[in-house]
Amino acid sequence: MTTTDGMSTSPWLIVGLGNPGAEYAGNRHNVGFMVADLLAERMGAKFKAHKARAQVVEGRLGAPGPSSRRVVVAKPMSFMNLSGGPTAALRDFYKVPVERIVAVHDELDIDFGQLRLKLGGGDNGHNGLKSITKALGSDYCRVRFGIGRPPGRMQVADFVLKDFSSAERKDLAFEVDRAADAVESLIVDGLERAQGTYNS
Helix, strand or coil: CECCCCCECCCEEEEECCCCCHHHCCEHHHHHHHHHHHHHHHHCCCCEEECCCEEEEEEEECCCCCCCEEEEEEEECCCHHHCHHHHHHHHHHHCCCHHHEEEEEEECCCCCCCEEEEECCCCCCCHHHHHHHHHHCCCCEEEEEECCCCCCCCCHHHHHCCECCHHHHHHHHHHHHHHHHHHHHHHHHCHHHHHHHHEC
């Protein structure tokens, strides 16, 4: 959907990845939900159930005025490995082009406290991305939140479903805040400028 001057009127769709349920809330795998919660807080809005098997909040991000962007922030309620279904349903409902979809997710190959913003690419074994790519193709944006690799011989599946360590939790609120800033920068300033600021 575009206006006469060629600008898209579609909202941005920001999908925070995680698993629903209180038992998963503090897990490393749920950092996408944490960022989505903070973005909703910034918009002064509360999540509501959507028929696409997701919790959604609609509003605007960015400084008030012409630079602010219309956004839909979503948390799929389907469990991580089925995130693609709700994401595709929300894309269709809100008529969002794939290049305006941003997935926020945990990333094993980046140290805790680091971010990487990118467009497209592989899923690196991440089941949420695997499901979204199967549903949408790979040409969506990603905000990758570093969680580092598991220590010793701990299995990846166990590591991502554990809460952040006590040392990490001291900095977690700051890092989630920074990731939310990165999402805002991506949709307001564009990917290249956001990468220049946040890709550490």
